[in-house]
Amino acid sequence: MKNIAIMDMALANTIAAGEVVERPASVIKELVENAIDANAKNITVEVYQMGLESIIVTDDGFGMDKSNLHKAFLRHATSKIFKVSDLNDIRSLGFRGEALPSIASVAKIEMISRTENSDAYFIKLEDSKIVDEGIAVSNQGTKIIVKELFYNTPARFKYMKSEYAEKNAITEIFDKLALSHPHISFKLIMDDKVIKATLGQGNIAQLLQAIYGKNITDGMKRLETNIGKIQVDGYLIDPKFVRSRRQDINIFINHRYIKNYVISQSIIEGYQTFLMTNKYPIVLLYLTIDPSLVDVNVHPQKMEAKLANERLFAFQLTPKVRETLESGHMPIRQTIQEVRKDLFKPTIMDIFDIAKTEDIDATPQMMEDSFVEQYDESAADKLPFFEYIGTLSGTYLLYQNDEGLFLMDQHAAAERIRYEYYEHHVGKLTKDYYELLVPQPLYITNQDSQRLMNNKRLLMEIGFEFDGPNLLKHPT
Numbered sequence: 001m002k003n004i005a006i007m008d009m010a011l012a013n014t015i016a017a018g019e020v021v022e023r024p025a026s027v028i029k030e031l032v033e034n035a036i037d038a039n040a041k042n043i044t045v046e047v048y049q050m051g052l053e054s055i056i057v058t059d060d061g062f063g064m065d066k067s068n069l070h071k072a073f074l075r076h077a078t079s080k081i082f083k084v085s086d087l088n089d090i091r092s093l094g095f096r097g098e099a100l101p102s103i104a105s106v107a108k109i110e111m112i113s114r115t116e117n118s119d120a121y122f123i124k125l126e127d128s129k130i131v132d133e134g135i136a137v138s139n140q141g142t143k144i145i146v147k148e149l150f151y152n153t154p155a156r157f158k159y160m161k162s163e164y165a166e167k168n169a170i171t172e173i174f175d176k177l178a179l180s181h182p183h184i185s186f187k188l189i190m191d192d193k194v195i196k197a198t199l200g201q202g203n204i205a206q207l208l209q210a211i212y213g214k215n216i217t218d219g220m221k222r223l224e225t226n227i228g229k230i231q232v233d234g235y236l237i238d239p240k241f242v243r244s245r246r247q248d249i250n251i252f253i254n255h256r257y258i259k260n261y262v263i264s265q266s267i268i269e270g271y272q273t274f275l276m277t278n279k280y281p282i283v284l285l286y287l288t289i290d291p292s293l294v295d296v297n298v299h300p301q302k303m304e305a306k307l308a309n310e311r312l313f314a315f316q317l318t319p320k321v322r323e324t325l326e327s328g329h330m331p332i333r334q335t336i337q338e339v340r341k342d343l344f345k346p347t348i349m350d351i352f353d354i355a356k357t358e359d360i361d362a363t364p365q366m367m368e369d370s371f372v373e374q375y376d377e378s379a380a381d382k383l384p385f386f387e388y389i390g391t392l393s394g395t396y397l398l399y400q401n402d403e404g405l406f407l408m409d410q411h412a413a414a415e416r417i418r419y420e421y422y423e424h425h426v427g428k429l430t431k432d433y434y435e436l437l438v439p440q441p442l443y444i445t446n447q448d449s450q451r452l453m454n455n456k457r458l459l460m461e462i463g464f465e466f467d468g469p470n471l472l473k474h475p476t
């Protein structure tokens with residue numbers, strides 16, 4: 001027999017940290033949520049070395065006095081709920097009383113806080129133990145510095161993804177937090193550079209522009225309604241802005257960002273005829289509901305929530321999304337409506353024709369028609385003979401031959417053709433470009449425009465030049 005022992009606090013905290021503190025972005029989420037729960041009006045997040053060197057979150061909320069600072073890092077210590085029945089009426093983002101002890105078990109911590117009526121006080125922790133403390137100087141509010149994240153958990157450290165992936169996860173979580181509270185001003189600084197800042201004045205258009213970029217609200221539609229006991233306030237971004245993942249369908253229940261497949265699916269269905277296959281909209285959906293009808297205690301990271309009558313709600317939401325999009329000035333549909341009946345036995349050239357004439361991703365046409373002609377022979381070698389039989393859902397071209405049925409996603413095919421063309425022409429197009437008199441704005445998000453800027457050199461080699469989200473030159 002092996003004897004059973006109760007774990008010591010440090011071990012229990014480190015194990016719990018595995019659930020709560022997955023990566024630097026999850027630390028940021030917990031710390032910012034604490035600041036929001038403290039009624040802060042201004043929250044600044046500073047990140048150094050993708051959060052591994054340090055993460056600093058500063059707020060101007062109600063703060064903590066010396067005794068509460070001591071208690072904050074104890075396991076199951078919370079000021080937000082006190083009894084089991086409180087779980088049915090959660091109005092704060094935190095309630096589990098485990099974020100701070102979990103973070104303190106995998107990093108070194110300094111926390112300085114001041115309330116309205118007490119002096120500022122600081123504590124320092126290492127290995128979950130207080131190693132220094134005393135009177136400090138600061139404004140009302142709280143500043144927490146998390147240093148050397150994962151210094152004592154090498155396995156977790158090793159599983160960190162690339163710098164790009166971690167920074168991306170940080171910006172993504174920051175975006176959700178900022179979007180969740182339009183009346184709080186948020187600032188994200190990475191390695192001393194201000195990445196994003198919101199004004200916190202409750203102006204949704206301004207907020208969306210700060211997060212996604214200047215043009216994002218062009219053609220935006222508002223959806224205000226009640227479905228059952230749920231008050232819905234939605235902002236539907238024009239479908240000319242598309243994403244290839246569904247992560248920008250932002251759903252907030254009582255100002256908590258949540259991931260909910262059923263509701264996001266119902267929004268996608270509402271957008272359906274406006275979007276190409278595998279493209280997703282950008283949406284803000286604020287749902288207000290009696291807290292007793294939501295269960296947020298489903299997952300340690302509190303990012304999932306169960307709504308009473310969720311499916312019924314989703315079912316009723318779809319037509320409202322569609323009606324809103326169809327109201328007023330209709331967005332341009334991104335799918336091809338008509339079937340090309342004239343193509344009975346098309347050649348490869350016909351496929352290319354379709355590819356070149358439709359407006360992919362709604363970005364301005366970045367190419368001239370000429371390359372299509374140059375390209376037919378090499379591409380024709382790669383494809384077997386097949387007979388065209390029709391178009392499915394405006395997207396898939398159907399072909400048949402002795403081997404059976406072939407489906408070709410024409411958007412993907414067009415992208416591939418363009419990709420191969422530019423791949424073959426790297427370094428050859430620099431002199432042969434067309435300089436735009438007026439820069440052509442691209443309908444892309446800040447993140448994508450950052451990606452363009454990161455690859456500026458490579459793009460210049462194939463004849464493209466950008467300035468942020470504006471196209472300056474393209475190959476002839």
Ligand SMILES: Nc1ncnc2c1ncn2[C@@H]1O[C@H](COP(=O)(O)OP(=O)(O)OP(=O)(O)O)[C@@H](O)[C@H]1O
Pocket residue numbers: 030034035038059061062063064072073077078079080093094095096097098099100101142
């Ligand atoms: N920025 C802050 N300002 C004021 N009080 C804070 C701040 N951060 C933490 N606290 C206090 O410390 C307590 C513990 O924080 P912690 O994040 O560990 O737990 P929680 O927020 O109650 O629950 P959860 O684990 O779900 O986040 C909080 O309940 C709150 O009283």
Ligand SMILES: [Mg+2]
Pocket residue numbers: 030033034094095099100
């Ligand atoms: Mg918390």
